[in-house]
Amino acid sequence: MFFRHTLEQRGVRTPDDFLPQYRAAAARLGLTNTEPAPKTVEGWLYSGRKPQRPFRPVIVEMLGYSIDDLWTDVPEGTTPAFAPLTGTSPTAPHADADVDLNEMKRTGTMAVRRAKEFLLGKDRETVGDDTLGLLxxxxxxxxxxxxxxxxxxxxxxxxxxxxxVFRLLEGxxxxxxxxxxxxxKAAVLSFLVAKGFNDMETPHQAMTMTRVAASCARDAEHPGLIALSDGLKSLIAYWADKPEDAYHYAGQGAATAADLRGTVGxxxxxxxxxxxxxxxxxxTVHAANQQAADRRERVVPDDLDRLGGLFTYAPEKQLYYTxxxxxxxxxxxxxxxxxxxQAVQDxxxxxxxxxxFGDLAGSQCDLALIRLFSGDVDGAAxxxxxxxxxxxxxxxNGIVVSALRVRHALMSSPAHTAAAARDLRAEIEAFPVSRPALPRG
Structure with missing residues (x-):
């Protein structure tokens, strides 16, 4: 069992070794009343028993691997090749160390204020090439x-x-x-900051920062970034449950990107x-998806595609959206x-x-929805x-909203009274409640 193998690699062989590390992981997550009894830990260590759901987030935080990976049999004498979850591995800085959501929002609000000042009073002229290289x-x-x-x-x-970057532009x-x-650079960074506000479920701040990104893109005379800014406005509206606005901004951006050969369109x-x-x-869904499929054949990667990350629209992401x-x-x-x-596999x-990780979680929630619509509650779970x-x-925010869509579908499913459906619905209800949108200290 990879769980036991991982612990032994760290010198953990008994419940007495295990519990102090478990308590530390629970404290990082801000969870209380989730400590297992020594006999329960013995069952995990020596009998291969899989932990009950309340204990799983702490074990994932403690060891840095998913529960499915940890409870996979590992042949004797082999070295498993499971990839640790980013931000949870004990050998890397913990994602939630000394971070509080309210503090993140406070510093982010200061950044929005600063960006507004920049937008209203920017004055630029003529920085060394080394500085630009570092940026x-x-x-x-x-x-x-x-x-x-x-x-x-x-x-x-x-x-x-x-x-x-703002200082250089103003200096x-x-x-x-x-x-x-x-x-x-200012447009790209403002785009990422705006996306961060969206992930923290603060759409007003996200939209303000997106307008800063759009202004910088216009100053750079970069139509791809201008179109991307409209796309981000659409994304923010989509996750804020404003589909009319989301459709409007997407259409506005699509018009700007109509003649571009990269993937932004x-x-x-x-x-x-x-x-x-x-x-x-x-x-409209089918027409837009068909048009995107046709354009995929004619894509010529541009500077945004070469930048990668959120600035390119890969085939696997296109399938996920479809x-x-x-x-x-x-x-x-x-x-x-x-x-x-296939989208999940991709x-x-x-x-x-x-x-x-967000696209993976979104595609997994979509698969759950589709299985529910065909009556397969166990497959959805x-x-x-x-x-x-x-x-x-x-x-x-996007992952939580996606999970709650599955809960909504469960409530209207013909199988909503089945025990499996009730259990899954209750677990999804607890999913956003137990997280502060982002980690806390």
Whole structure:
């Protein structure tokens, strides 16, 4: 069993060894009254018994691997190759160390105020190439890390880097040849900060920062970033349950991106399809998804695609969006179920370049929905299980909303009175309650 193998690698062989580390992990999560009895730990260690659900988040936090990986048999003498969950491994800085959601919102609010001042009073002129090189490295790191790590591990660096770029733009030391590059950096960083506010469930702040990103994109005369800013407005409205606004912003961005060859135009079509699905407009859903599929054949990667992260729309993400739009229409046929399973599979490898924990969780929730619509409650529970086992550091706004959609579908399912459906519904109800949107200290 990988669970026992992992503990033995750390010198943990008895309940007395195990419990102090378990208590420390529970404290990091802010959980109380979840300590197992020594006899219970013995069952996990020596009998291979799988822990009950209240104990699982603490074990995941403690060891840094999913419950399914930990309770996988490992042949004697072999070295397992399971990938640790980003931000939960005890060998890496804990995602929730010294971080409080209210403090993150406070510092973020200061950044919005600062950005407003920048937007209202920017004055720029002519910085060394070394400074720009350092900023290039930091922007690349943050863009790459954002979809893969909890926001709390990146937030301070993100705000600091944005502040540095703003200072350069305002400082009167920028050469005209550097101005466009710095405005592009400011747009990219403001985009990420806005996405962070959305993940923290503060849509007003997110929308304000998106407008800053759009202003910088216009100053850089970069149509791709301008279109992306409209896409982010659509995304914020979508997760805030404002589908009409989401559809409007996606259409506005799609018009800007109509002649672009990169993937930004495809993302905007995907956003249109999802918003139309919430509005019940199946004809628009299918038309937008078909147009995106046709355009995929003609994509020529641009500078945003080369940047990667949230700035490219990979084929696996396109499939995830397509499946989600169909799930939102209430569909659940075998062909769609196969597509949903493929979407989950496409995000199953954390080492893949386009992997994102949020996209994986979203695709797992969509698979659960589609299985529910075909009457398969047990299959839905199996699909959403990895989402419900996520540590609190990974439970951002989009993931919580996606999980709650499954709960809503359970309530209207013909099987809603079955014991399995009731248990799953209760567990999903507890999912957002036990997390402060992002980790706390």
């Amino acid at each position: 290039d490295d930091e922007v690349t790191r943050l863009v790459t890390a954002y979809p893969r790590q909890p926001l709390s591990t990146l937030w301070d660096d993100l705000l600091d880097t944005q502040e540095q 009167g030391r920028v050469r005209p040849s550097q101005l466009r590059d710095l405005n592009i 495809l993302w905007l079509l995907g956003l249109q399809a999802r918003a139309a699905a919430v509005l019940g407009d199946a004809e 499946v989600e739009s169909e799930a939102l229409l209430g569909h659940g046929n075998p062909q769609l179920a196969a597509q949903a399973e 995000f199953s490898d954390p080492s893949a370049p386009n992997w994102a 199996e699909a959403i299980r990895p989402v419900l086992d996520l540590p609190t550091s990974h439970r951002n």
